Amino acid sequence: MSFKSYCFKKSLWLFHFGGASCNNCDIEILDCLTPKYDVERFGMVLVGSVRHADVLLVNGSINKKDKPRLLEIYEQASKPVVVVAIGACGCTGGIFAEGNTFAGPVDKIIPVDAYIPGCPPKPEAILAGIVKLLGKI
Amino acid sequence: MGTYLFYFLIYPGFLFAAVIGAFLSWFDRKITAGVQFRKGPPLLQPFYDFFKLLLVKETILPARGAKGLFLAAPIFAVFGATMAGVFILLPLMNITTGFQGDLIVIFYLLTIPSLSYVMGALASGNPLAAVGGSREMKLIMSYELTFLLVMAGVIIKSGQSINLYQIIQVQQAGTPFIGSLSGVLLFIVAIFCLQAKLAMVPFDMPEAETEICGGIFIEYSGTPYAMIKLSKYMSLFILPAFIVAILMKGFTLEGINILWAVLKLVAVVLLLTLIRNTNPRVKIKQAIRFFFIWMNLLAVIAIVLAIFGL
Ligand code: SF4
Numbered sequence: 001m002s003f004k005s006y007c008f009k010k011s012l013w014l015f016h017f018g019g020a021s022c023n024n025c026d027i028e029i030l031d032c033l034t035p036k037y038d039v040e041r042f043g044m045v046l047v048g049s050v051r052h053a054d055v056l057l058v059n060g061s062i063n064k065k066d067k068p069r070l071l072e073i074y075e076q077a078s079k080p081v082v083v084v085a086i087g088a089c090g091c092t093g094g095i096f097a098e099g100n101t102f103a104g105p106v107d108k109i110i111p112v113d114a115y116i117p118g119c120p121p122k123p124e125a126i127l128a129g130i131v132k133l134l135g136k137i
Numbered sequence: 138m139g140t141y142l143f144y145f146l147i148y149p150g151f152l153f154a155a156v157i158g159a160f161l162s163w164f165d166r167k168i169t170a171g172v173q174f175r176k177g178p179p180l181l182q183p184f185y186d187f188f189k190l191l192l193v194k195e196t197i198l199p200a201r202g203a204k205g206l207f208l209a210a211p212i213f214a215v216f217g218a219t220m221a222g223v224f225i226l227l228p229l230m231n232i233t234t235g236f237q238g239d240l241i242v243i244f245y246l247l248t249i250p251s252l253s254y255v256m257g258a259l260a261s262g263n264p265l266a267a268v269g270g271s272r273e274m275k276l277i278m279s280y281e282l283t284f285l286l287v288m289a290g291v292i293i294k295s296g297q298s299i300n301l302y303q304i305i306q307v308q309q310a311g312t313p314f315i316g317s318l319s320g321v322l323l324f325i326v327a328i329f330c331l332q333a334k335l336a337m338v339p340f341d342m343p344e345a346e347t348e349i350c351g352g353i354f355i356e357y358s359g360t361p362y363a364m365i366k367l368s369k370y371m372s373l374f375i376l377p378a379f380i381v382a383i384l385m386k387g388f389t390l391e392g393i394n395i396l397w398a399v400l401k402l403v404a405v406v407l408l409l410t411l412i413r414n415t416n417p418r419v420k421i422k423q424a425i426r427f428f429f430i431w432m433n434l435l436a437v438i439a440i441v442l443a444i445f446g447l
Contacts, residue, residue, distance in 0.1 A: 003188070003192075004188075004192050004193050005193075007184075007185045007188040007189040007192065007193065008189050008193045010179075010181075010182070010185040010189075011182065011185040011186045011189045035173055035174040035175045038170070038175040038176050038177075040166070040170060040175060040176075040177060040178050041175075041176050041177070041178065041179075043178050043179065043182050043185055043186070047346070047351065048346035048347070048349075048350035048351040048355075049350045049351040049354070049355040049356075051197060051351075051355065051356060051357060051358040051362075052351065052354075052357075052358060052362065054189075054194075076197075078194050078195040078196070078197050078358035078359055079194075079195045080193065080194075080195075
């Protein structure tokens with residue numbers, strides 16, 4: 001493994017995009033930052049600006065209003081950026097998949113590198129997904 | 138010429154300050170994690186962050202903004218931090234004796250990083266960065282006078298010397314300045330100035346992640362952001378080192394005293410970290426009032442006490 005990808009793997013900064021979710025996945029993502037799970041062990045921190053982000057965490061169903069915003073956010077991120085779809089809504093659309101305003105699951109809009117299913121996924125599942133992702137990069 | 142380049146680039150300038158600063162930044166994050174009952178990042182985390190930003194990430198330039206200034210500002214910041222570091226550390230590490238009036242030069246050089254952040258933020262053309270930039274400017278205006286008063290107090294205590302080396306010598310011959318009442322007051326004021334200079338939590342409104350998404354640094358990515366991180370690491374080393382020099386007797390680098398020097402530095406950083414972890418962010422208006430009224434008052438009292446030799 002080269003030095004570059006090692007550094008990248010060791011310092012992933014997260015940016016959280018919440019689509020039209022039921023707000024439960026957002027809370028589970030925040031759980032990962034709490035003392036019990038503490039993702040800063042892996043060098044991950046939550047950043048405020050997408051320009052600094054290495055991982056885009058997308059959760060919730062993407063509706064017609066969210067779609068242009070998600071695209072915009074993705075284009076504004078400095079590459080390489082890894083996209084993780086969280087929750088049943090992020091992966092497939094979940095219970096919102098047949099709604100009027102639904103505009104396709106995340107992977108129809110931007111390329112997704114990892115899927116973490118669950119409604120909502122447990123923090124353990126999110127961590128497991130991230131560890132698998134670390135192996136993949 | 139060769140020695141000066143060595144001083145500037147390797148020891149005690151750029152490389153040395155950056156490496157020590159990175160370790161101190163890890164220490165800061167680890168203590169923060171400890172306060173919050175977390176485990177915290179690994180030891181080399183600041184280096185991973187820096188090299189990731191430097192080597193891996195793409196640099197994005199703002200479409201509507203002054204691109205040249207946007208890119209130049211981080212370089213100014215690193216340059217200012219390095220120059221200030223050289224002038225502080227040469228007398229502090231007992232390498233050269235500095236020159237007459239270097240305290241004033243250091244004072245101005247220490248302002249350069251913050252000023253260049255403001256320049257970069259305003260050059261980026263982002264409204265949130267402009268908000269952050271204006272806050273940072275107000276913050277600079279409020280703490281700069283206080284910091285000057287601290288230096289005035291130190292100058293009076295050292296018997297009208299404006300040479301950093303002489304100030305350290307005076308303390309090493311007698312007692313450190315912090316051992317007196319006025320010294321303690323000056324130390325308290327200086328710690329709060331440092332907190333504002335480093336933009337740590339009670340005074341981090343220029344960055345305010347939850348409010349204006351990173352503020353002054355919102356548009357930075359890739360290499361320029363790595364430069365900004367570097368200047369932050371260096372500031373985290375040179376500013377506490379400066380306080381150690383002007384108030385806490387400086388360093389003596391022989392035998393067991395090295396441990397003592399490290400402990401002094403770490404203690405100052407620890408104090409900054411604990412303040413940052415136990416306080417909420419204040420509004421810019423409150424910060425200005427805090428510095429203009431309370432801290433200036435405290436500094437003036439300290440100066441008066443110093444004149445009477447307390
Ligand atoms: S996956 Fe389930 S918990 Fe998560 S946002 Fe969708 S409905 Fe809510």
